[in-house]
Amino acid sequence: xxxxxxxxxxxxxxxxxxxxxxxxxxxxxxxxxxxxxxxxxxxxxxxxxxxxxxxxxxxxxxxxxxx
Numbered sequence: 001x002x003x004x005x006x007x008x009x010x011x012x013x014x015x016x017x018x019x020x021x022x023x024x025x026x027x028x029x030x031x032x033x034x035x036x037x038x039x040x041x042x043x044x045x046x047x048x049x050x051x052x053x054x055x056x057x058x059x060x061x062x063x064x065x066x067x
Contacts (some may be wrong), residue, residue, distance in 0.1 A: 026034060 023031065
């Protein structure tokens with residue numbers, strides 16, 4: 001029973017294997033470029049969600065002013 005509970009956890013050996021596979025697939029030189037791309041994507045996503053919240057707040061404010 002305990003074995004079935006522990007199957008969902010990722011241990012240090014699993015992380016090491018995942019990192020090794022990533023290095024083998026992309027190579028050592030491509031990993032920084034890949035991480036940079038992921039970081040820029042996250043930054044753009046956060047910026048877009050922040051702008052969306054601002055636009056939504058502005059629309060609600062304009063709606064209240066009209067009433």
